[in-house]
Structure formats: C-alpha cells, structure tokens
C-alpha cells in the first residue's frame with residue numbers, strides 16, 4: 600500500500616509507480632482508501648454539491664473516422680442531423696427552466712459550422728443566458744478559431760486526449776489524426792483562458808496499465824480544470840464492434856485516483872458509466888465525481904447521436920428526468936445545484 604499512501608501524500612507518482620498503483624484496482628481495501636480520500640477532497644473544495652450540465656448534441660456529422668466512434672464520418676448507416684441556432688436556443692430555454700446554468704454544445708467535427716456560424720451561436724446563447732456558462736466540445740481547431748470562439752463568449756472546452764501514448768493513439772485513430780495535434784489543441788485552449796477538459800475511455804482496445812500510467816502522468820502535467828472518463832462501449836458499426844467493453848470498477852478506481860491527482864477538478868460521472876451500470880452515476884459520485892451531464896438534445900435526435908451501443912438518453916439521463924436524478928443524488932447525501940459550477944481554482 601506504499602504507493603497508495605504516497606499518492607495521497609504527494610498527489611502524484613512516477614510512471615512506474617502509477618503502474619503499481621493500477622494493480623490495486625481489484626483490491627477492496629485499496630479501492631476504499633482511495634474512495635474515502637477522493638470524497639474527502641471533493642467535499643473540501645466543492646462541499647456536498649453536484650453540478651449539472653445540459654448536454655446539447657447539435658450535430659452528428661463528422662469529418663473524422665475514429666475507430667471507436669459510432670458517428671465516425673465513414674459510417675453510412677447514421678442518419679445525420681444538424682440543429683439550427685433557433686433549435687439550440689430552444690434546448691437552452693428548456694434547460695434554463697429546469698435549472699441548468701451550464702450548457703455544453705457537443706458535436707462531431709462538422710465543417711458546416713464555420714467559425715462565423717459558431718460565433719453567432721455562441722453569442723446568441725451568451726446574450727440570452729448571460730448568467731450561464733457555455734462549454735464547447737467540437738473537436739480540433741486552429742488557435743485562431745479557438746481564439747474567436749473564446750472572444751465570442753465560450754467559457755470552457757472539452758476535448759478528450761483519448762490516450763497519451765503515441766502507439767495507442769494510432770491504434771484508435773486513422774493516419775489523418777495525431778496525438779501531437781491533439782495535445783497542441785489542449786495547450787492552445789489553456790493559453791486562451793478556457794477551462795479545459797481532457798480525458799479518455801477506460802478499456803479502449805489496446806489500452807494497458809502502461810498507457811493508463813501515461814494518461815495519468817499527462818493529466819497531472821496538463822492540469823486541466825475538467826476530466827471526462829468513461830468505459831469504452833463497442834458500437835456495432837465500427838472497427839471495434841466485437842471488442843469487449845471497459846470495466847465499471849476500473850473506471851470508478853480511476854475517478855478516485857484522478858480526484859486525488861487533481862483535487863479541484865470538475866469530474867463528471869459520465870453517460871457511458873451510467874449506460875453500463877444502472878447505478879453508475881451514483882457510484883461515480885461516491886468515487887469522487889462531482890458533475891452530471893443530462894441530455895438536453897431534442898428527444899427525436901438523441902438516438903441518432905449514437906457514439907456507442909445502447910447509449911442511455913431517456914429516464915434520468917434526460918434533462919426531463921432531472922427530478923428523479925436529483926432525488927437519487929439526495930439519497931446519497933448530496934444536492935444537485937442550479938449553478939454555473941466553475942472550477943474553484
């Protein structure tokens with residue numbers, strides 16, 4: 600348990616020590632110890648509050664072909680859609696009424712949404728809801744594009760690094776994409792003053808304890824304000840259709856570890872975690888997460904934004920299910936609050 604004590608004491612480890620740490624993922628006592636420390640830190644910085652984000656999946660067109668993703672450009676079976684500015688605003692209106700004070704605009708890398716169009720959308724949302732934070736999750740762009748969107752009013756940006764290991768990155772993505780480019784985007788976003796989110800899938804094909812150790816090391820170095828992790832879940836129309844899903848237990852273990860590495864991080868209990876385990880969200884919160892992101896997309900579109908099979912998007916995962924979700928959060932002793940929920944740094 601030396602390595603666990605060291606992580607708790609120093610908030611970081613050396614590469615080989617991360618590997619040793621990850622070997623404790625199935626050790627009950629270790630899991631408990633990390634969970635306790637993670638929850639203690641979360642409560643120290645954020646109290647017993649859980650932040651809500653309204654997720655608006657506004658386009659499922661994508662120019663990329665990530666091997667794991669259901670909406671990759673070459674998947675001809677997907678029925679593609681785009682939301683207009685007005686449709687996006689009406690999602691926000693519904694969300695605002697439900698108490699959301701952060702909206703996340705997520706989409707594939709869709710060239711239709713030029714900088715001009717995105718700026719217009721960002722300005723419109725910020726003008727209509729000046730007390731809300733706006734998060735973008737629209738992939739890799741130039742420094743100049745990120746700068747324009749930041750000036751238009753975007754506050755935060757989610758861009759998972761997916762894996763910090765070069766070889767593993769190649770295994771998950773086509774030649775047209777690179778880890779170097781991905782990291783460049785994350786550092787650009789940081790330098791522009793966005794609150795930045797990185798992250799990865801747990802159990803993606805080719806992931807090993809070594810690549811996970813690199814992910815943890817990279818997160819510590821980047822020091823992002825947000826980290827999104829969830830289990831990999833195969834999608835039937837992808838190269839990885841027959842690969843096994845990632846483990847809920849390992850995801851929970853990593854949530855605790857990440858909370859200890861980055862004590863003030865905004866850490867969601869993700870949809871993928873809720874998809875693999877019906878109590879996934881609660882378990883995530885109890886492991887150190889402090890954010891949930893219900894789906895605010897138009898109901899008829901949610902099935903079309905299918906990154907992986909059986910993605911939950913109704914019930915408590917839906918924004919309309921917020922009352923049930925809030926009650927389940929109360930049951931574990933916390934409160935889902937109506938607040939922007941900025942990074943507390």
Ligand code: 5AD
Nearest residue numbers: 667668759800830831832871906907
């Ligand atoms: N399983 C789990 N997560 C996935 N994502 C994409 N495809 C899958 C999948 N099959 C995640 C990626 C991406 C985020 C938006 O969704 O990590 O960054």
